[in-house]
Amino acid sequence: MFHIRKEALTLNKLLPYLLIGAGIIGCIASFALTYDKVQILQNANYDPSCNINPIFSCGSVMKTEQASLLGVPNSIFGLVAYSMLLTFGVLLAGGAKVKRWVWLGAQLAATVGVVFMHYLFFQGVYRINAICPWCFTVWMVTIPVFWYITLYNIGEKNIRVPKGMERAAVFVRKYHGEVLVVWYLVIFAILLQHFWYYWSTLL
Numbered sequence: 001m002f003h004i005r006k007e008a009l010t011l012n013k014l015l016p017y018l019l020i021g022a023g024i025i026g027c028i029a030s031f032a033l034t035y036d037k038v039q040i041l042q043n044a045n046y047d048p049s050c051n052i053n054p055i056f057s058c059g060s061v062m063k064t065e066q067a068s069l070l071g072v073p074n075s076i077f078g079l080v081a082y083s084m085l086l087t088f089g090v091l092l093a094g095g096a097k098v099k100r101w102v103w104l105g106a107q108l109a110a111t112v113g114v115v116f117m118h119y120l121f122f123q124g125v126y127r128i129n130a131i132c133p134w135c136f137t138v139w140m141v142t143i144p145v146f147w148y149i150t151l152y153n154i155g156e157k158n159i160r161v162p163k164g165m166e167r168a169a170v171f172v173r174k175y176h177g178e179v180l181v182v183w184y185l186v187i188f189a190i191l192l193q194h195f196w197y198y199w200s201t202l203l
């Protein structure tokens with residue numbers, strides 16, 4: 001019990017700084033994407049600096065319908081969302097007391113974000129056959145944001161865990177880092193396998 005409690009204190013103490021870091025990275029990536037999107041709209045021949053190779057290429061992804069939601073570039077939503085996340089993290093780091101409904105709102109936003117992130121990942125790999133590097137950066141920080149907000153809400157009883165899943169909840173809190181590593185490994189394994197036809201030419 002002491003081990004679990006000590007771990008919970010560590011997670012709770014580090015969470016604000018995780019959100020601040022993710023918010024900063026997300027804002028930078030979203031701004032870079034927005035800038036490149038504006039440049040492409042002004043000049044169709046503009047070559048974004050993040051066009052690294054045929055697989056990691058912003059330009060080819062930006063021109064697809066998946067790059068926008070309801071006619072608004074995804075990067076605009078990213079600027080708003082990660083600015084809010086950064087502000088939330090700063091407030092928490094400053095000792096702000098946040099009510100349960102706010103944490104549930106954060107949970108909803110993080111869940112929508114991680115679901116949308118996996119949808120875009122699927123579209124990039126299996127439909128567009130290209131990955132935007134800045135988008136990928138945003139995706140990689142979205143995962144721990146969702147993961148640790150969820151673990152916090154479970155630990156603080158903001159989310160009620162059914163009795164049949166209490167052991168699973170204890171397990172994922174204890175091995176939260178290992179679960180996150182496996183999550184990332186699956187993503188990179190998909191990228192390696194699907195685009196092996198290109199990676200193999202670099203060997």
